[in-house]
Amino acid sequence: MQVDENLARFLRYVKIDTQSDDASQTTPSTLKQLDLARQLMKELDELGIPNELDEYGRVYAHLDGEKGLPTIGLNSHMDTALECSGKDVKPQIHENYDGKDIRLNEEYTLSPKDFPNLLRHIGDTLVTTSGDTLLGGDDKAGDAIIMSVLAYYVAHPEVKHHPIAILFTPDEEIGRGPEHFDAKKFGADWAYTIDGDFPDHIDIDNFNGSHADVKIHGFGIHPGEAKGKMVNAIRVAEEFDSLLDPNEKPEYTDGWDGFNHILSFQGDSTYVEMHYIIRNHKKELLEKQKKEFVFAKEFLEKKYPNAKIELEIADDYRNMSEVLEKDPRAVEHARKVFRSLGIEPVSLPVRGGTDGATFSFQGCPTPNLGTGSYNHHGRFEYLSVREFNLMIEIVKALVKA
Ligand SMILES: [Zn+2]
Known part of the structure; x- marks a missing residue:
């Protein structure tokens, strides 16, 4: 099939092994995450977007926009989960999905019997794994959505937009994504983490997390x-x-x-x-x-x-809703933009943490948005190309002037 440049980005990123390692004491926890960092920086260079890699493996970038408008941040993570290998990912493209079982390999089948959500994607193009690895839609779909939005605005200088702050973090999967986060360097008035699944979701409630020894x-x-x-x-x-x-x-x-x-x-x-x-x-x-x-x-x-x-x-x-209630700009802006696109936003409690929760408490309110990818952290992961493209349109609209 014809792969457009946005989907090509996603397919390029998932082929780079970036699994993090919770036993490692270094930052980033694995050096291979820098392979993707360098790839993203090369593409940012090609777009003429100033960027830098800090000593902790974080990529910061800035695209100037209309003066006087708030700077909107976009962030996603580069690493993949520990539960399943992300090495030698061989993404499989299934056009015009018919609602039936998808055979991943000899052993594994992606079936709507196990994952009824698949039935929402009939007629859609799906990208799946080959059954041996995870796909890495979590969160390379987020990386590709952000890069696609940037490429669009660079190619269309006539379309005015907010100043955009970009951050790609390593080690989200081991809970160290927000470590060393530099809110000043990021420079966003508010931001969106692109690291969820459903495109109509705006996540504003995550857990408060404590531990007891x-x-x-x-x-x-x-x-x-x-x-x-x-x-x-x-x-x-x-x-x-x-x-x-x-x-x-x-x-x-x-x-x-x-x-x-x-x-x-x-x-x-x-x-x-x-x-x-x-x-x-x-x-x-x-x-x-x-x-x-x-x-x-x-x-x-x-x-x-x-x-x-x-x-x-x-x-x-802590639950970022504490911050987002006091400073509702990020959430109100997103809800307004979703509705202007004919999408009724849904906010459900997230049963985990997000990098954006930590950013929120450091002064940058950061709700979480979807990517159109599902079944994260395992071999049954898949990406809906239609929803991935919809997320690109949503994020484009979020930063449009
Ligand atoms: Zn993620």
């Missing part, structure tokens, strides 16, 4: 003489966990429900460590969940005076 020191003694004396750290740890609300677990929650998720439980009868993440969209409810941990610690310390329980709770990120 629990260390339980038991009281060890020869089991033959243990009566009335031994405090087994494993038993106390189990009891600790059972004192938390049994319904507040990821596997029982969705939508606006928060959860406490136990990530690890390690140790022996004398010493146990447990690590939890605590999530809720509502700050007051998150605080309530934290109190459950404090209550469990105090209760068990009273019950087992010979045990020692250490509890540390710290905050990781």
Whole structure:
């Protein structure tokens, strides 16, 4: 089929392996992410858009626009997820999708039985994986959407637009995307992260995220003489966990429900460590969940005076709606533009964090928008070319003067 230059960008980017690595101590976590950074910089150079790579692997760029208009930021990430390889991605193009199963390879089939959302794309062109890797639409679709919008405005100087600030970040998938974010260098009055799926979504609510580290020191003694004396750290740890609300677990929650998720439980009868993440969209409810941990610690310390329980709770990120409600310019502008294009915007709670949440708290309100790609982080990922093109039109309209 005829591949236009916008889709060609996407296909070019996904072929560059940019998987990040959460075990790495370096920034960026993997050097291969710089291969895409350099490719994007080369293309920005070709468009005549000033750009720079900072020492942390972030690409900043600026396209001048109409004087007196606010600078609108666009950002996306360059890395791909850890759950599935992003090496040797062989994107497959399926024209005029008929609503039936798509055979990815001998072993794997992308089926509307598993992913009913596929049925929304009948007649559309889909880009899928070859079954062996992820696709990387998360977030190379975002990268390609931003580059396509820039290419359009460079090719059409007669169409006036806002000054545009661009940022491509590494390491979003390992939660380090916003580290070293320089709001001043970015220079946006407000911004949009292009890193979601549905094109009609404007994400404004993400989780508040905290974590709790629990260390339980038991009281060890020869089991033959243990009566009335031994405090087994494993038993106390189990009891600790059972004192938390049994319904507040990821596997029982969705939508606006928060959860406490136990990530690890390690140790022996004398010493146990447990690590939890605590999530809720509502700050007051998150605080309530934290109190459950404090209550469990105090209760068990009273019950087992010979045990020692250490509890540390710290905050990781906050719900950007706190900022977006106080400074609604980014969201109001997006809603107005969506409606002018005949799209009724939808805002659903995001059950995770976004880079934009951190940017928002650093003074740059940054809701999250879609990309037209779905089933992220695995071999069943796919891109709807129609929705990808729609996102390019939406973002063009967002920065138009
Ligand atoms: Zn992403």
